[in-house]
Amino acid sequence: MTSAEREKCSSESVSLNRRNFLRAATGIGLGGSLFSFAPVPALALPGAKKVVVVTFGGGARDEETFMPDGQENIPHLLNELIPRATFFSQVINRGILGHYVATASLATGAYETFNNFAAVAPDNPTVFEYFRKDLKRPETDAWVVAPSNGFARIGQSGNRLYGPGLGAEVILPKRLLAAALNSSGTRDYDHLLRDSYESPVYLQALASDTEELHRLGEILKLSVEDFTRLARSLMSADELSVFVAHQLMRRFAPSLLWITLHDMDIAHSGTFSLYLEGIQRSDQLCSDIWKMIQSEPEYAGKTTMFILPDFGRDSDTESGGNGFQHHRTGDVRSRTTWMMALGPGIRENVIVERPVESVDLVPTLGSLLGFQAKLSSGKPLTEIL
Amino acid sequence: MPISPSGLKAEDFAKYPPGARQLATSYLPLLKDLPLAFLPLLLREIIQYDWKFPAERRDLDRQLSYLASLSAGERRATLASFAELKLSPSLEQLDWVGTPVRFSEQLTAYLWASHQIDSFRSAAVAYVQKLDSVTPTDPLPMPRLAIVLIGQGVAENKYRLFRKLRRQGVYYKQVDPRNGLESVLEVVARRAHAHPAPFAHWYIDGGSAEILRSGEISRVSYQSLAPVRAALLNHIQKIAQSNTPGPEALVAALAQMQPAELGMSGDSVLNRFQLDLLTQGSGTQVFSTTFVQWAAREALRRAQPVTMFARFAPRQRERPLNELLAGAFPNEMDPHGALVDADMGGYYTWLNQQRLSGAEKSSFLIWFEDHAEALAVGPALKGGVESGERVSLAQILDSIA
Numbered sequence: 001m002t003s004a005e006r007e008k009c010s011s012e013s014v015s016l017n018r019r020n021f022l023r024a025a026t027g028i029g030l031g032g033s034l035f036s037f038a039p040v041p042a043l044a045l046p047g048a049k050k051v052v053v054v055t056f057g058g059g060a061r062d063e064e065t066f067m068p069d070g071q072e073n074i075p076h077l078l079n080e081l082i083p084r085a086t087f088f089s090q091v092i093n094r095g096i097l098g099h100y101v102a103t104a105s106l107a108t109g110a111y112e113t114f115n116n117f118a119a120v121a122p123d124n125p126t127v128f129e130y131f132r133k134d135l136k137r138p139e140t141d142a143w144v145v146a147p148s149n150g151f152a153r154i155g156q157s158g159n160r161l162y163g164p165g166l167g168a169e170v171i172l173p174k175r176l177l178a179a180a181l182n183s184s185g186t187r188d189y190d191h192l193l194r195d196s197y198e199s200p201v202y203l204q205a206l207a208s209d210t211e212e213l214h215r216l217g218e219i220l221k222l223s224v225e226d227f228t229r230l231a232r233s234l235m236s237a238d239e240l241s242v243f244v245a246h247q248l249m250r251r252f253a254p255s256l257l258w259i260t261l262h263d264m265d266i267a268h269s270g271t272f273s274l275y276l277e278g279i280q281r282s283d284q285l286c287s288d289i290w291k292m293i294q295s296e297p298e299y300a301g302k303t304t305m306f307i308l309p310d311f312g313r314d315s316d317t318e319s320g321g322n323g324f325q326h327h328r329t330g331d332v333r334s335r336t337t338w339m340m341a342l343g344p345g346i347r348e349n350v351i352v353e354r355p356v357e358s359v360d361l362v363p364t365l366g367s368l369l370g371f372q373a374k375l376s377s378g379k380p381l382t383e384i385l
Numbered sequence: 386m387p388i389s390p391s392g393l394k395a396e397d398f399a400k401y402p403p404g405a406r407q408l409a410t411s412y413l414p415l416l417k418d419l420p421l422a423f424l425p426l427l428l429r430e431i432i433q434y435d436w437k438f439p440a441e442r443r444d445l446d447r448q449l450s451y452l453a454s455l456s457a458g459e460r461r462a463t464l465a466s467f468a469e470l471k472l473s474p475s476l477e478q479l480d481w482v483g484t485p486v487r488f489s490e491q492l493t494a495y496l497w498a499s500h501q502i503d504s505f506r507s508a509a510v511a512y513v514q515k516l517d518s519v520t521p522t523d524p525l526p527m528p529r530l531a532i533v534l535i536g537q538g539v540a541e542n543k544y545r546l547f548r549k550l551r552r553q554g555v556y557y558k559q560v561d562p563r564n565g566l567e568s569v570l571e572v573v574a575r576r577a578h579a580h581p582a583p584f585a586h587w588y589i590d591g592g593s594a595e596i597l598r599s600g601e602i603s604r605v606s607y608q609s610l611a612p613v614r615a616a617l618l619n620h621i622q623k624i625a626q627s628n629t630p631g632p633e634a635l636v637a638a639l640a641q642m643q644p645a646e647l648g649m650s651g652d653s654v655l656n657r658f659q660l661d662l663l664t665q666g667s668g669t670q671v672f673s674t675t676f677v678q679w680a681a682r683e684a685l686r687r688a689q690p691v692t693m694f695a696r697f698a699p700r701q702r703e704r705p706l707n708e709l710l711a712g713a714f715p716n717e718m719d720p721h722g723a724l725v726d727a728d729m730g731g732y733y734t735w736l737n738q739q740r741l742s743g744a745e746k747s748s749f750l751i752w753f754e755d756h757a758e759a760l761a762v763g764p765a766l767k768g769g770v771e772s773g774e775r776v777s778l779a780q781i782l783d784s785i786a
Contacts, residue, residue, distance in 0.1 A: 069548055096497040113498040181710075228710070235705040266703070269668030270675030273725035274703050316549075316733070319740055320506070322682065323733055325667065330502045 049302045051365055052293060053258045054286060055106060056309040057099045057147055058265025059327050059337065060279050063316075066338070073279045076287035077340075081307070085342040086350045086384050093311040093335050093358040097327045100150045102310040102358075103260055107144075107154055109362025109376025119150065121158040124375050127362045128155055128168035131256050134371035140252040142168035145245045147237060147262030149175060159375070168258070171216060171248075173240040179213035180228045220247045235281070238263040242285050246292050253298035255369070261285060267313065270325050290342070304343035304368060304384075306361065312337045341384045352383045388477070390424050393417045397482045402435040408449070415453045418460060420468035421477065422505070425492070429485040436657035438584045440689040447520045463515065466508030470501050486640040522742040526580040528764075529747035530786050531685075531693040531738045532569050535727035536753045537592070538699045538720035546724075546753055547760040549732040554749070554762030555770045557781060562755045565778035569752075570597050572782050573694045577601035584654075584688040589680045591673035591698030591723075603688070605659060605680050607673040607698070614670050616647040617663050639664035658683070674700045674723050678730035685737040695734055696754075697727035724753075735762065748785035752778060761785050 064070040071078065095105045098116025105112045108124035128142040144155050149172060156167025217224055234240055238261045245259045264278030286307055293299045314321030315333035327334045339361070342348075359378035366373040367380040393416055398409040409416065409431050416424060430437075430445055437445065452460060461468070476495055481488040496502040536542065547556060574597065577586035581601040588597050594606035624638055642664060644656035662683060668675035674697055681695040702719035731751040738747055748763035759778065762768075763785035 094500075098497075111500070113500075115494060115498070232707050232710045234707060237706060240706070269672055270666070270678060271668065271672050271700070271703070271722070271726050272729035273719075273722040276725065316736060320509075322679070323736075324729070330497075330506055 049369075050253075050255045050299055051257070051304050051306070051369060052289065052299075053256075053306045053361070053365075054289060054308075055103055055258070055260045056264060056282055056307075057103055057151075057260045057262045058267065058278065059097075059309050059311045059313040059334065060264055060282075061313045061315075061324060061333060064276060064279055064324065070279075073276055074283040076283045077307075080287055081290060081342060082340060082349075084348050085340040086347050086352060088339040088341075088352045088356055088381070088383075090353060090355045091308060091337050091339045091358055092355055093337065095358075097311050097330060097334055099262075099265065099310060100154070103146075103151065104154050106308070106310060106358055106361055107258065108157065109359045109373050109378045111359060111377065117150065119153060121153040121156060121163075123158055125157045125159045125162035125373075126155065126167060127365055127373070128256060128258075129157060129159070129162035129166040130362070130366060130371045130373050131369060132166050132168075133162060135369070137255065139165075139169060141254050142256040142258075143245075143248050143252070143254045144168045144170040144258045144260070145241045145248070146170055146172055146258075146260045147174065147241065148172065151260065168256070169219075171244055173244050174237050176213055176216060176227065176244075177231055177237075177240065180224050180231070219251070220244065221251060222247060236263050238278075238281060238285055242288060242292075245289070249292065249296050249299060253296070256365075259289065267324050268326060270322070272324060275324060301344060304341060304346060306339060306341050306365075308339035308358070308361070309337045310358070311335060341381075346384050350383070352381075356381060390419055390421055391417050393482070400483060401432055405432050405434040408434050408445075412449050412453060415449065418457065419452075420464055420470075421481070422470040422472060422492070423464055423467040425481040425485040425488040428482060429489050432485055433657075436654050438654060438658075438688040439582075440584070441687050443523075444520075448516060451516065451520055463512070466504065466511065470496070470505060470508075471499065473499075486636075490636055525691055525743045525746075526582070526585075527576065527691050529691050529693075529738060529741060529743055530572075530576065531681075531695070531734055531747070531749045532573070532782075533681075533727070533731040533734050533749075533751040534566070534569065534694075534696040534754045535731055535751065536720070536724040536756065537697065538718070539724050539753075539756075542721065542724060542753070542756075544721075544725055544728065546728050546758055547731075547751060549729075550735060550751065550760050550762065551771075552769045553735070554760055554768055555766045555772050557759045557761070557772045557774070557776055558757060559773050559775040560752070560757045560759045560781070561775060561777045562757060563777070565752060566596070566754070568777070568779040568782055569694065569750075572786050573597065573602065573692055574599055576692045576786070580691065585690050586692040587681075587684050587688065587690045587694065589677055589684065589693075589695045591677040591696065591700070591727075597694075602692075603655060603684075603690075605655075605662075605684075607676045610659060610663065613647045613649055613659070614663060618670060620647070636665070658687070672700045672726070673698050674726035674730060677727070678733055681730070681734045682737050685734070685741060689741050693734065693738065695730075697723060697730060699723045700726065750778075750781060750785060 062070065065074050093102060095102060095111035096113065096116060101112050101114055101116040104122040107126045108122045109127065110124040112122050112124065114120050114123065131137060131142055146154060152170060152172060155170040157163055213224060217227065230243060231240055241259060241261065245257060248254060248257065261282050263281050264275055266278055267275035290305060293303045293305060311327060312334045313324050313327045314329045315331050316323040318329045318331045321329040357378055359376060360381050361378065362376045363373045363378045364381045364384065367385050393413060395410045395413060398406045401409060419427065434442065434445065455463060473495055476491060479488050479491060496505050573586065573588065577599055578601060584603050586602045588594055588602050588604045590606040592606065593608040594604045597604070624635060642660065644660050647660065649656045649660065662669050662676065662680050666675065666679040669679050677695050677697050681693060684690060685693060699718040699720040700723040702717040735749045738749060746764055750759065750761045752759040759781060761781050761784065765784065
């Protein structure tokens with residue numbers, strides 16, 4: 001068996017385990033599965049006009065999510081969201097498994113190859129640029145809420161045909177918090193504001209920009225005082241991100257909103273319990289976001305939500321890694337993840353088993369919203385179109 | 386600096402430590418014949434020869450001996466997958482002889498970016514398998530035994546322990562906890578006394594390692610390294626302020642550090658090992674549970690001991706956002722979080738023990754310290770068995786050790 005065949009078998013095995021568990025946990029049966037899917041026209045529901053994408057910038061493994069021992073960590077995904085969703089059980093990421101470069105690849109629909117730790121713009125046009133240029137949308141119609149400084153340039157590529165003036169505004173809540181704390185002359189918050197869990201040590205400090213804080217405070221209609229007061233009531237940076245996303249939804253009702261959650265990436269510190277807590281928090285926040293969508297008049301009934309981890313994490317049995325802690329081996333478990341889509345026109349309680357790629361997201365969004373992802377290497381996911 | 390391996394000369398290794406220099410120069414004809422995508426990875430091991438454990442030196446000697454024993458054609462065939470990897474000109478111009486660690490970090494980044502990491506991974510796996518199949522392993526003086534203690538300081542627990550290990554061995558749910566720790570210490574000391582050898586018996590503690598003092602046992606503890614950890618974090622802060630570009634560069638910078646720079650004295654091999662734990666492991670500087678798990682993993686992988694005793698302790702509590710912003714920084718511990726961490730750490734310790742020679746005869750015990758739950762794995766024990774029998778830890782140890 002060649003390595004490609006071995007990889008295919010292993011990926012299918014991952015998918016099979018996930019499907020079996022989903023059947024047991026959620027009652028999705030064979031009748032609901034699309035083993036050999038032919039494209040069908042959208043159902044007679046109104047076409048989706050808005051899209052919210054939620055990515056986990058910190059892979060979650062099957063063992064801690066969809067397998068029996070992981071069930072306790074994702075009650076909201078299992079009981080509330082998957083029954084309403086089309087679930088892709090085998091989403092393969094063939095790119096670099098670093099969170100910024102992988103999330104950038106999700107956003108461009110092409111495998112980016114830049115240094116994960118470099119503050120650079122993606123080479124290929126982002127979904128935000130395709131969306132805004134093709135549909136002539138204003139800058140307030142596409143936003144990114146991302147976890148850390150490293151994601152500052154994810155909203156706009158370096159591609160000459162797109163790029164400047166066509167991207168999405170990126171809000172980094174931790175940077176806002178850093179600016180807010182600095183403006184109030186507070187103490188050393190390096191630990192709180194650490195930017196990345198991927199480094200072997202907590203190295204990167206967040207830059208803070210008071211001007212940016214006030215500008216975004218104006219955008220969000222939120223004073224520095226209110227912002228810091230709110231932060232004091234929250235448990236994590238991801239909760240802050242979801243709050244900011246909600247403010248954006250109320251203020252601008254963007255048609256394309258991209259939220260990257262990051263709490264679970266504390267797995268890099270090697271603390272299994274904190275990794276589980278991060279998954280549990282993400283599970284809760286996904287439910288919260290869905291409820292926000294349903295409760296906001298601008299979104300209810302016309303929004304498609306996508307949820308996907310950027311990739312997985314290393315297998316326990318991969319000798320080159322250290323199990324859940326990292327995603328460095330490039331093994332099948334770290335490359336294979338899942339995606340769910342839910343909203344009007346999306347089939348409910350359906351599992352799609354065929355392998356798809358994480359770069360398929362952008363052309364799928366293009367088909368949903370009406371733009372062409374010309375430089376994406378992915379293909380539209382016909383099962384949800 | 387040579388541009389290609391074939392241009393290597395003995396003086397290129399002048400800055401290597403004495404043992405490493407001697408090893409490299411004695412195998413110079415071999416090194417000149419190795420592909421560039423492979424050679425620096427081997428040099429990365431050779432340059433650390435003076436601080437390697439006996440088992441590591443043995444393995445490295447065997448690897449070099451094996452490669453040297455091949456004809457040029459056989460060697461080319463064995464390493465063909467590495468030779469086929471395409472490297473960038475900037476990589477080729479790095480000082481891969483003097484700083485092979487830095488080269489390795491940049492090679493890794495490049496292989497990911499150029500979509501060659503899967504090919505590299507396949508080549509590495511095939512090479513290691515071949516090496517294992519052709520190089521003999523020494524018989525062990527005694528079957529390996531690993532003992533893991535978890536849950537120190539936890540009064541009540543609802544987390545289902547040993548969930549990943551239960552199908553491997555016997556789950557005891559009526560263990561008499563009295564004298565449990567003493568029984569463990571006695572077994573460890575007895576084994577070390579029976580077969581004394583450098584780095585053959587280890588004791589790793591997430592707190593202080595004061596409970597077991599023996600010259601025959603290699604001891605590492607989170608507590609004893611507190612001054613070193615503080616000095617290291619201070620050093621890292623300085624690196625951060627000097628605008629070192631990115632984690633790869635940081636890792637390379639830390640790899641240059643010497644134990645004496647952090648105030649370490651004593652056994653140079655053990656000191657280097659402890660420094661590596663803190664500079665190469667994520668989270669080992671901050672969380673005692675991560676420290677113990679990674680230390681046990683690295684000790685098993687590198688020193689290949691016959692006895693491993695790892696005792697987890699409570700770790701510091703990770704403070705949520707609201708508490709951090711409130712400015713309260715009490716030195717609180719999180720025993721229950723540490724229990725969950727350690728439960729997984731125990732599983733990983735078993736997995737890593739299984740990767741060593743003699744795995745089929747090795748035994749493993751994990752105990753929820755001062756409580757009634759334990760699990761044992763051994764050649765004489767069936768997997769997936771649950772025992773309600775009231776037993777002491779000494780009795781369980783007798784059945785496996």
